[in-house]
Amino acid sequence: MGKNLNEAMKMLEDGQKSAEDERETKNTKERHTRPLQGSGQNMVSILQLVQTLMNEDEEEESQAFRRIQNVGEQGHMALLGHSLAAYISVLDKDRLRKLTTRILSDTTLWLCRLFRYENGSAYYHEDDREGLLKVCRLVIHSRYEDYTTEGFNVLYKKQPVIYMSAASRPELGQYLCNQLGLPLSCLCRVPCNTMFGSQHQMDVASLDRILKEDIKLGKSPLLLVANAGTPAAGHTDKLARLKELCDENNMWLHVEGVNLAMLALGHVSSSVLAATKCDSMTLTLGPWLGLPAVPAVTLYRHEDPALSLAAGLTTSQPVEKLRALPLWLSLQYLGHSGIVERIKHASQLSQRLLENLKDLPSIKTSVEHDGNSPVVVFKFFYEGSGSDSTVNLSTIERESDAMNQWLGEQLAALIPSCGVDIVELEDEGLCVRFNPMMTSAVLGTATQDIDQLVECVKVKIPIIQNTLQLKEEFRLEVERVAGLSYVVDYSWAGLGVLRYEHISEEVDLGKREAELEKINALLLKKLNELESDLCFSSGIDYMSLCRN
Known part of the structure; x- marks a missing residue:
């Protein structure tokens, strides 16, 4: 096979x-x-x-x-697990039960030890949201004793509430409510900090105030979803304080995020280490270790096996237990050292990039304060002085997103092995993100790729700076020429947009548009022939001439 x-x-x-x-x-x-x-x-x-x-x-x-995944031997081992699971499923019931029990117990024990989660159970699932969904069902069964027989009637009497950070994954809350049959009024999005600490962390004081108000209204705080690595910026919530708040209000704490991978390393910051005390956590080992088609894992602690079975976290069907087989094979192939090495490598790549970016002019980085997150977010920002008459700082601020969009696209195209992408943050706008924990094992990112990325950023900085400085001069030059009009387009990262529009109004409208298109096309061709230092191209929505 x-x-x-x-x-x-x-x-x-x-x-x-x-x-x-x-x-x-x-x-x-x-x-x-x-x-x-x-x-x-x-x-x-x-x-x-x-x-x-x-x-x-x-x-x-x-x-x-x-961006194709680098399927090495460990990847083939994971793929073999799926074929092997199909073969094992045809064994007689006794042999199948013994084998699946061993596979499940081994894998669960290894993962609990790797990620410092003592006395935990594990649920293996394809959709990385499904573990949280089953945990929500577990908490509902635990909180409402008559839920099995009364159903939604018991929920109606005392409405459950699920809390999650405003920085959590988009649509996660709606997915949970839809799958649980709950109205969206059962979902509460907790705002992030605005005054102190990271602006991507959940505001603990706001959560405390919201909880007190909900309890006064007769609602039942059910579960809190916290982040050890927010999806956009990789920041970690104040998990220790959140756990205290959950204990005070008899509320379940679930944690997810890329920073949970750091728990496998020898040294872990206290902010991430606090995740080991939570009630459940979801691990996405596939991208972390470069393993294709392996399930996500939700580790949880609960003493009542009957309720876990009712919630779907455990099963009596041996075939369903075979979901763990690809991981069982892959973890043994990599070994403890191999797993730690891959996570450590991703962390080192981030540190290398961050150290180099800090020395570059006009580059601003956004990282977690304790430096334990592998996510590096950076952007270009203009450092020109206010006395520079050729630079309109308010205009540059509005054009910043376009410049960073272009920078991110250039880096992704020129250094694809780094796997950078573009992310939009509420306060910073569009930024370039490097998240090696989700990409390096898949793409095979090496230290030399980081060095190439930094060199590429160095090359692009002067281009962006010159473009911003010369935009106003370009506009004035265009407006001096009769028949040409300057088009304001803040979404375009080039020097500017122009269009020839001087056609007699006596000409039929249809013919006028055709003639304008023809003239602008000829103008585009001629400019590219005459000007070797600039690159002109045709616009998408209208015939225009742009400088890259």
């Missing part, structure tokens, strides 16, 4: 085809649109069809190739 899986993977990963293979692929693609073959097809033809479907769109293929 392992041999067959390797052969299948080699066929799918092989991008080089002979002429004969191309003809066969074409025939396979044609067969794909026909009804199901009565005589069936062989494995080679089917796998070639899969390869064709994967590469059907050339544009999508080139984009996917830049």
Whole structure:
């Protein structure tokens, strides 16, 4: 089976085809649109069809190739787990029960020890939100004794409330309410700090005030979702204080976020270490360790197995326990040292980038105060003086998002192995984000990639600075030429946008638009021929001329 899986993977990963293979692929693609073959097809033809479907769109293929996952031996081990699970599922019941029990207990014990979560149980799930969903059901069953028999009637008498940070994942709260059959009024979004501490941390004082008001109104505080690494900026909530508040109000504390990976390291900051005292946490080991198609894991503590079974956190079906098999194989293949090394490597990449960015002019970084988060967020900001008459600082502030959008796109295209992306923060606007815990194991990011990224940022800074400084001069030059108009477009990261519009009003409207399009096209061509230092291009929504 392992041999067959390797052969299948080699066929799918092989991008080089002979002429004969191309003809066969074409025939396979044609067969794909026909009804199901009565005589069936062989494995080679089917796998070639899969390869064709994967590469059907050339544009999508080139984009996917830049960010394709690095499937090494540990990745093949995870994929083998899925095939092996299908094979094991046909064993007789006694052998299947013994084997699945061993796999589940081993994997749970290893993960609890790795992430310092003593006496924990584990639930393995494909959707990384499903663990939290099942935990919510567990808490409802625990809090409302008659829920099993009375259902929503007991909830109506004393409305449950789920609390989560304003910095939590978008639509997570709506997903929970929809799946639990609760109205959105059962969801409370707690604001983040505005005065002290990180602006991405949950405001503990606001939460305390909200809880007291809800209790006075006869509501039942059910569960709090906190972050050890917010989705956007990677900041950690004040988990120790939140745990105290949850204990005071008999409320469950669930923690999620990329910073939980740091629990596997030898030295962990106290802010993240506090997550080990929470009631449950969700770990996304797949991207952290570069393992494809492995389940997420929710670790939790609860003493009543009957309620865990009712909530769906445990099962009596041996086949469902096989979800842990890909992880069971992969964790053994990597070993404790291999797991720690991958997490440590991602953390070191972040530190290397952060140290280099701090020395660059016009680059502002946003990181967690204790430096324990692997997420680095940075952006370009203009350092020009207010006395500079060629620079309108208020305009530059509005154009900052466009410049950082362009910077992020350039870095992602030129250094794809770093996996940087663009994120929008409430106070900082658009920024470039480097989150190696979610990308480095998948993309194979190395220290030299970070060095290339820094060098690329150094090259782009003068381009952005010159563009901002010359924007006003460009506008004045355009307005001096009869027939040309300057178009204000704050979303464009170039020097500016212009358009020729001087056509006699006596000309028919349809002909006028065609003539304008023709003139602007000729103007675009001529400018690119005459000006080698500038790059002009056509706009999307209107015929324009832009300087990159």
